[in-house]
Amino acid sequence: MRLRATLSAGLVAVAALAIGGSAPALAGQAPRPPQAQTLKALAERHKLAVGTAIDVAALADPSYRRIAATEFSTVTAENVMKWETLEPVRGQYDWTQAEQFMAFAAVNHQRVRGHVLVWSNQLPAWLTEGVADGSITRAELRGLLRNHIHNVVSHFKGRVWQWDVVNEAVTDSWDSTGGQIGYKGFWATNLGPGYIADSFRWAREADPKALLFYNDYNIDAFGDGGPLDKTQFVYDMVRDLRRARVPIDGVGSQAHLSTRYGNYSAFQIADMLNRFARLGVATALTEVDVRNLLPEVQTGDTINPLLQAQAYDYGALMQGCLASRHCISYTVWGFDDGHSWTNTWDFGDGPGREAMAAIYDAQYQPKHAYRAIQADLAFAGPPLVQPRLPQRPHR
Ligand code: XIL
Numbered sequence: 001m002r003l004r005a006t007l008s009a010g011l012v013a014v015a016a017l018a019i020g021g022s023a024p025a026l027a028g029q030a031p032r033p034p035q036a037q038t039l040k041a042l043a044e045r046h047k048l049a050v051g052t053a054i055d056v057a058a059l060a061d062p063s064y065r066r067i068a069a070t071e072f073s074t075v076t077a078e079n080v081m082k083w084e085t086l087e088p089v090r091g092q093y094d095w096t097q098a099e100q101f102m103a104f105a106a107v108n109h110q111r112v113r114g115h116v117l118v119w120s121n122q123l124p125a126w127l128t129e130g131v132a133d134g135s136i137t138r139a140e141l142r143g144l145l146r147n148h149i150h151n152v153v154s155h156f157k158g159r160v161w162q163w164d165v166v167n168e169a170v171t172d173s174w175d176s177t178g179g180q181i182g183y184k185g186f187w188a189t190n191l192g193p194g195y196i197a198d199s200f201r202w203a204r205e206a207d208p209k210a211l212l213f214y215n216d217y218n219i220d221a222f223g224d225g226g227p228l229d230k231t232q233f234v235y236d237m238v239r240d241l242r243r244a245r246v247p248i249d250g251v252g253s254q255a256h257l258s259t260r261y262g263n264y265s266a267f268q269i270a271d272m273l274n275r276f277a278r279l280g281v282a283t284a285l286t287e288v289d290v291r292n293l294l295p296e297v298q299t300g301d302t303i304n305p306l307l308q309a310q311a312y313d314y315g316a317l318m319q320g321c322l323a324s325r326h327c328i329s330y331t332v333w334g335f336d337d338g339h340s341w342t343n344t345w346d347f348g349d350g351p352g353r354e355a356m357a358a359i360y361d362a363q364y365q366p367k368h369a370y371r372a373i374q375a376d377l378a379f380a381g382p383p384l385v386q387p388r389l390p391q392r393p394h395r
Contacts, residue, residue, distance in 0.1 A: 034378035035371070040073040042377035043330075046322060047388040049111060050377075051331035053078040053287065055339050056097050059104060063364045067335060069108045074161065074329050076113040076286070077101045078341070082122040086152060090126045093151065102159060113286065113331060114160040116215070117149050118199045119167040120185035131190060141190055146202050153206035162284065162329070164215040164252060165203045166196050170237070172218055173228040180227035196237075197246045204247040204393070211393055214238060215252035215286055220317075221268040222275065231272060239279055247394045251276045252286035255317055256333065258347070258354055259309040260293045269320025277326035282391040285321055287333035290314055290369065291342050291354040306356070311368035314359065318376040322385045330373075338362035 034042060039050040051074035058064045068075070079085060080097035087093050105112050127144070130136035136144070153163065171177075171184045183193040196214075203212050216234060223229035234251065241248045253272065257263045273283045290313040295302035321327040334340045335358055342355040359370040366374075 035374065037374075037378070038071045039370075039374060039377060040071055042374060043073065045387070046377070046380065046385065048322065048327070048377075049074040049329040049331075051075055051110075051113065051329055052335045053115075053331065053333045054101055054104065055334065056080050056101050056104075058339050059100070064336065064339070067360065067364060068104070071335070072110060074111040074113060074331060075101070075105050075108075076115045076331055078334065079122070081115055081152070082119070083127070083148060084122045084124045087148070088124055090124075090130075093155075095155065098156075102156070106159075111161040112156075112159060113284075113329070114153075114156060114163040114210070115286075116164040116167045117152060117203060118145065118165060118187060118195070120187065121168075123186065128186070131186075138190055142195070142198075145187070145191070145195065145199065149199060149202040150206050153203050153210070157207045158209065160207070160210050162211045162213050162250060162252075163203055163207075164286070165199050165212045165248075167215045168217065169193075169196060169214070170216065170230060170233055172230055176228060181230050181233040197241060197244065200241070200246050200248050204395075208395075209393055211249040211282060211391060212247055213250040213252045213282075213284065213286075214248060215254060217254040217256050217287070219251075219253050219272070220255050220257070221264045221272050235275065235279070238276065238281060242279055242281070242394075245394075248281060249391065249393050250282035250284060250328075252284045254287035254333075255285045256287055256289055256291075257313050257317075258291040258293070259306055259313065260291075260354070263290075263313050264316055264320075266316040266319035266323065269317055270323040273320060273324035273327045277324055280394075281326070283321075283324065283327045284329040284331070285317055285327070286329075286331050288314065288317055288331060289333045289340065289342065289357040291347065291357040293349065293354050294352075294356065303356075307368050310356075311372040314369040315372040315376050318373040319380070322376065322380045325386050325389045326391070328388050328391060332359060334358055336360040336362060336364055338364075 043050045050072055052072045053076045055078050080101055169183055171181050187195045200212050219231040219234050222231045225232050238251055276283050290310045292306040321330050337356055337358045340358045342357040343352050347354045360366055
């Protein structure tokens with residue numbers, strides 16, 4: 001008797017999950033249990049988009065392609081919409097790889113996060129060298145940036161949901177001078193920080209409907225609110241941009257975490273997202289991954305605790321996002337350990353030393369991290385978790 005009661009209560013819960021999800025039960029058939037549903041399907045009930053960065057070359061691998069196509073409702077080009085790829089030779093745009101990416105998204109009915117218009121990295125050599133040797137003047141540089149934004153945003157007009165307009169524009173506590181966070185990088189050095197407002201206005205001119213985002217890392221939680229609190233600096237920047245009627249619609253927290261630093265609770269993430277939302281902007285988690293400092297000897301004893309800590313961080317980010325109704329997408333920066341950028345990047349201890357950062361292993365098997373965010377999506381609901389609110393571009 002007791003067993004039957006528990007069982008049928010379980011079935012009712014599972015049936016409730018299927019309602020409003022994208023996998024409704026056919027008449028007479030048992031609904032799919034949540035662990036058999038995709039992230040995309042489970043997120044629909046919350047009107048949350050779940051995404052991944054796409055490595056266009058990896059789409060040739062059928063397993064990669066299948067997961068990329070089925071698990072996610074939004075995609076970001078990992079590299080092929082960056083300036084060095086789009087305009088390798090001055091004045092000659094090459095849209096080939098970006099269009100391969102766009103075709104994949106279109107065929108799978110996925111919404112696109114455009115990444116990235118203005119950043120200090122992965123700029124074409126003709127641009128950085130031209131500025132360095134003085135053959136490109138500052139006045140000319142401003143015109144080049146304006147044209148680039150106009151060209152790229154117009155090219156993809158109507159096909160991009162969210163644009164990362166400006167990426168990683170401010171310092172961290174460790175590279176700040178004068179004891180305070182400030183602006184950094186190629187564009188601030190050469191044009192001054194006014195390029196940020198200009199860039200949002202130029203992007204808006206070219207596409208009135210796309211949501212325009214500022215995107216950065218290490219802004220996952222507020223600190224002490226003092227001069228070395230990067231999140232506070234970005235908050236003040238966005239507040240000032242909104243006051244000046246600059247068309248900024250969103251803030252993307254990249255959320256590149258590492259288990260070695262312990263990182264944040266779901267409450268800290270939710271607090272950060274809700275504070276930005278109160279400025280009148282949408283938010284998104286745009287490049288989620290959680291690295292592990294790889295142990296010298298990899299055994300169950302050394303690896304299992306890392307994978308569990310990693311799952312905790314992925315879950316804290318998902319719960320925080322679910323808790324804020326303006327958090328509209330949760331994107332992982334690559335979904336499998338085989339293709340993650342962490343395999344070659346140097347985060348301070350040498351290339352590839354902090355890795356195993358994704359939600360699937362290198363054999364495309366779901367890790368604890370996948371199960372954690374899958375469970376968060378399945379078990380969350382009212383009153384604390386409500387569907388996302390519609391977001392409209394600012395004029
Ligand atoms: C990374 C890519 O994943 C790598 O393949 C590339 O070599 C370097 O850039 N922040 C960003 C992303 O905004 O564009 C970066 O992507 C990761 C950090």
